[in-house]
Amino acid sequence: MNGQVFAALVDVVQIQNIFASIFGxxxxxxxxxxxxxxxxxxxxxxxPLTFKLPAVTAICLLLGLYxxxxxxxxxxxxxxxxxxxxxxxxxxxxxxxMAKKGRAGQALGIAVVSSFFGGxxxxxxxxxxxxxxxxxxxxxxxxxxxxxxxxxxxxxCSFGQRSVIKGLISGVFGLIVMTVGLDPMMGTPRFTFGxxxxxxxxxxxxxxxxxxxxxQILVGIAGNVxxxxxxxxxxxxxxxxxxxxxxxxxxMIVGSLVGTGIGAIPGAGGPIAVFLSYDYARKISKNSSKFxxxxxxxxxxPESANNAVAGGALIPMLTLxxxxxxxxxxxxxxxxxQGLIPxxxxxxxxxxxxxxxxxxxxxANIMNLCITLSTIKLWVxxxxxxxxxxxxxxxxxxxxGTYALKNTFFDTGIMFCFxxxxxxxxxxxxxxxxxxLAIILGPNLEEHLRMSLIISQGDPTIFITHPIxxxxxxxxxxxxISPFITPAMKTKLKNICKIGIGN
Amino acid sequence: MKKINIIISTxxxxxxxxxxxxxxxxxxxxxxxTLGITFMPWVxxxxxxxxxxLLLFNTIFRGTKEEYNYHISLKxxxxxxxxxxxxxxxxxxxxxxxxxLITPIFVAILMLICGSRKWKEIVIISIVGSxxxxxxxxKIFQVLLPDGAIF
Numbered sequence: 001m002n003g004q005v006f007a008a009l010v011d012v013v014q015i016q017n018i019f020a021s022i023f024g025x026x027x028x029x030x031x032x033x034x035x036x037x038x039x040x041x042x043x044x045x046x047x048p049l050t051f052k053l054p055a056v057t058a059i060c061l062l063l064g065l066y067x068x069x070x071x072x073x074x075x076x077x078x079x080x081x082x083x084x085x086x087x088x089x090x091x092x093x094x095x096x097x098m099a100k101k102g103r104a105g106q107a108l109g110i111a112v113v114s115s116f117f118g119g120x121x122x123x124x125x126x127x128x129x130x131x132x133x134x135x136x137x138x139x140x141x142x143x144x145x146x147x148x149x150x151x152x153x154x155x156x157c158s159f160g161q162r163s164v165i166k167g168l169i170s171g172v173f174g175l176i177v178m179t180v181g182l183d184p185m186m187g188t189p190r191f192t193f194g195x196x197x198x199x200x201x202x203x204x205x206x207x208x209x210x211x212x213x214x215x216q217i218l219v220g221i222a223g224n225v226x227x228x229x230x231x232x233x234x235x236x237x238x239x240x241x242x243x244x245x246x247x248x249x250x251x252m253i254v255g256s257l258v259g260t261g262i263g264a265i266p267g268a269g270g271p272i273a274v275f276l277s278y279d280y281a282r283k284i285s286k287n288s289s290k291f292x293x294x295x296x297x298x299x300x301x302p303e304s305a306n307n308a309v310a311g312g313a314l315i316p317m318l319t320l321x322x323x324x325x326x327x328x329x330x331x332x333x334x335x336x337x338q339g340l341i342p343x344x345x346x347x348x349x350x351x352x353x354x355x356x357x358x359x360x361x362x363x364a365n366i367m368n369l370c371i372t373l374s375t376i377k378l379w380v381x382x383x384x385x386x387x388x389x390x391x392x393x394x395x396x397x398x399x400x401g402t403y404a405l406k407n408t409f410f411d412t413g414i415m416f417c418f419x420x421x422x423x424x425x426x427x428x429x430x431x432x433x434x435x436x437l438a439i440i441l442g443p444n445l446e447e448h449l450r451m452s453l454i455i456s457q458g459d460p461t462i463f464i465t466h467p468i469x470x471x472x473x474x475x476x477x478x479x480x481i482s483p484f485i486t487p488a489m490k491t492k493l494k495n496i497c498k499i500g501i502g503n
Numbered sequence: 504m505k506k507i508n509i510i511i512s513t514x515x516x517x518x519x520x521x522x523x524x525x526x527x528x529x530x531x532x533x534x535x536x537t538l539g540i541t542f543m544p545w546v547x548x549x550x551x552x553x554x555x556x557l558l559l560f561n562t563i564f565r566g567t568k569e570e571y572n573y574h575i576s577l578k579x580x581x582x583x584x585x586x587x588x589x590x591x592x593x594x595x596x597x598x599x600x601x602x603x604l605i606t607p608i609f610v611a612i613l614m615l616i617c618g619s620r621k622w623k624e625i626v627i628i629s630i631v632g633s634x635x636x637x638x639x640x641x642k643i644f645q646v647l648l649p650d651g652a653i654f
Contacts, residue, residue: 049644165558169515172550176522179547183540190529190540221582221616389624392613393632395586396606399593400636404646409594416590420583428507446543453538 008355012363017060020053021360024064025367031065032072033379034390035082039069041216043330044209045394047337048401055338055353060360062334066327067119067364070270070306071372074111075379078299079104087270087306090278094291094298101294109240110296111303112372114252118304119365121256122263122311126318127358130347133319137344142455143462146448147472149441152322154476155266157434164480166430174438175445177202184447197410204333204439206402206415211432212326213398214419220391239373244296251281251297252304259305263312266324270309277305311361318342318354321444326433333440508562515555523548585616601651606633 011017024046031042042065050058073085078095091111098107140148157167180191181201192198255277262273281301282291291298313324314331321343323329335342340353347354372379402415422432456462464470526544575583593609610629619625640646 048646049639052645165554165561169551169554169558172547172554175543176547176551179544185538186540188530188540190544191525218579218583218586221586221613222576222579388614388617388619389628389632391617392610392628393636395590395613396610396633396636399590400602400640400646400648403649404640407647409598412590412594416587420587423583428511450538450542458538 004352005355008352009359011056011352011356012060012359014056017057017360018363020057020061021064021363021367022371024061024066025068025364025371028065028068028368029072029075029372029375029379032069032085032088033075034072034385035076035080037216037390038212039066039073039085040212040326040330041394042069043327043334044205044212045397045401047205047208047330047334048397048404050334051337051404055335055340056356056360058334058338059331059357060363062331063357063360063364064367066310066331067115067307067361068368068372070310071112071115071303071368072379073306074115074299074303075108075376078107078111079380085270085306087274087309088302089271090274090302091299091306093278094293094295097292097294098296098299103294106240106244106296107299108376109373110244110248110299112369112376113240113245114248114255114300114303115307115372116365116369117252118256118259118307119310119368120362121253121304122260122308122314123358123361123365124311125260125308126311126314126361130315130319130354133315134344134347137320138348140344140468141466142448142451143466143469144472146445146452147463147466147469147476148320148322149445149448151472151476151479152266152316152320153434153438153441153445154479156437157431158479158482163429167434168480170425170430170432171434171438174435175442177207177435177439178442178446184443185450197408201443202414202439203405203411204436205337205405206411207418207439208330208333208436209398209402210415210418210420211422211436213394214416215423215426215432217391217395217398218419218423220387248297248300251285251300254280254284255301255304256308259308260312262305263309263324264315266316266322270306270325273305273309274302277301307365314357314361318346318357319344322441323437326436329433329437329440336440505562508558512555512559512562515551516559519548519552519555522551582616586613589613589616597649597651599652602648603633603637604651606636609633 027046028039028042031037031039043062046061046065050061053061069085070087073083073088074091074095077083077088077092078099081092081096083089083092095107095111098104137148153171154168157171158164178201180198182188182199183190189199258277258280259270259273262276263270278291278298278301281297282288285291285295285297287295287297309325310327313328316322316324317328317332319342321332321341323332332342340346340350398415398419399412402411403409405411425432425435452462453460462469463473522544526541526548529541529544531539531541589609589612593605596605607629610632611625614625614628619628637648641648
């Protein structure tokens with residue numbers, strides 16, 4: 001094992017991998033600090049570039065982007081009160097107040113160091129927990145794997161969505177998309193309408209690019225992009241003092257714990273983690289009354305949380321093949337393009353690659369810290385790049401990226417169709433992440449379901465006679481019905497309380 | 504939002520019916536102790552139909568607290584149509600003239616649509632941007648881009 005850990009380190013510190021990590025960090029800072037561009041969008045734009053790269057180089061590139069994108073989001077949040085990414089929303093509360101008081105440099109410095117702390121904390125949890133989960137998951141058979149994929153899908157569809165029904169419809173739609181192509185068990189064509197290109201099914205890459213990038217371009221073209229103000233004050237004192245950081249350690253630990261925990265729950269994601277960590281930090285702080293008025297702890301908590309989310313979200317993705325958020329869903333896709341199937345077998349068959357992921361994440365966090373602290377003033381200028389310049393370049397990237405997949409424009413058409421679907425889904429309140437996840441996990445779901453029923457000779461009780469599968473199915477059912485029963489239960493409890501008080 | 508939810512759920516119910524119709528037309532090929540290729544599509548038909556009916560009933564009887572601007576403005580509609588047309592023409596033209604010749608024109612048109620009015624900016628960005636993407640894909644990552652049929 002030690003030999004593989006060392007070999008993985010040697011692999012990651014190869015010059016091309018270090019360059020990939022640096023490029024990923026710089027691109028992530030650009031994406032993160034530009035309001036309106038999300039990390040998911042950055043990921044899908046880089047994805048086509050990874051086809052020809054070795055797996056480790058590709059993962060260095062994407063993890064660099066993941067780590068720095070979260071940090072980059074705080075730059076516009078602090079300076080302009082516009083979160084660069086949804087995960088930087090809570091940072092804006094105190095960060096912007098600090099900037100208004102002329103302490104923008106201090107706020108940015110705290111954000112970067114807290115991000116590093118959160119990233120390393122998340123990574124430590126990943127390294128400690130992932131192998132244990134993978135070991136347990138190795139014992140899973142087809143019924144357990146089916147129930148697990150079902151659980152991941154229902155959690156994503158129901159957790160954190162405004163409308164559970166719309167989340168589930170989005171997921172079912174993704175599964176319908178995945179029924180196009182050759183049937184996974186018998187190889188008979190389904191819904192191909194005689195189109196040869198459809199026989200291999202609809203590739204998730206054009207779908208991903210379309211769902212994330214095209215709606216963004218359409219919003220820009222429709223003229224709904226807000227005009228961004230310019231930050232004119234001078235930024236000084238970015239490098240934080242050790243004394244100041246020491247004071248924030250407790251807050252950063254709380255933020256990182258919340259971030260890792262929330263990140264590991266599929267569907268919860270960064271925005272929930274940052275507001276929860278902000279709330280917890282406020283509750284335990286001696287300066288709780290100063291929160292919202294420019295308190296450094298109010299920056300440290302959400303920033304450590306949003307980077308810790310990355311480590312947490314990688315746990316279910318690497319060990320079970322269930323992504324925790326849209327970004328890890330794209331990472332999962334990137335690994336599948338490389339011929340690697342995340343899940344317990346990844347740990348058994350390619351342990352060296354798993355260690356490479358750990359090392360690459362560490363390198364990404366170190367690079368993020370060094371590059372961001374030394375170039376922060378440059379990223380302030382990026383805020384001035386208008387969308388009228390960015391959007392046409394993004395559109396070109398999308399067309400060329402989907403063409404590069406198979407050197408055919410068929411996928412470009414698929415990408416554009418998904419883009420239009422994604423645009424209208426967003427407009428009418430349908431979340432796109434469940435659809436994306438269903439597209440990625442759909443084939444596994446069908447394969448494990450049919451395999452289980454073959455094993456049981458068509459007896460569906462196989463899913464409830466296997467205890468682990470039963471637990472997953474119960475949680476799935478609960479996650480599906482809980483949004484419906486929770487408000488009803490709350491009302492009932494309120495009524496009981498009222499009656500109690502009345503008596 | 505109530506009205507649009509009712510329309511969406513009705514469209515989804517019709518789509519479920521269409522998907523069910525397509526499923527009935529799938530070839531049947533049964534092997535012993537296996538489920539046919541129509542098994543998963545039927546499961547999905549039931550799920551989609553059930554959820555669409557649930558959305559419809561939920562909207563009618565419980566109302567909705569969702570608030571979205573569901574109207575498509577003239578600018579939005581023309582933006583969607585123009586982008587669709589431009590991407591279609593871009594792809595067709597790239598097959599004939601190749602990436603390097605056609606992409607600067609594509610970028611320039613998109614910049615104009617996005618509100619860019621400075622000619623110098625349009626010319627510089629469209630050329631530098633197109634060559635930048637070309638350099639990344641073709642030279643660094645060795646992804647071949649179309650040369651065009653006439654070259």
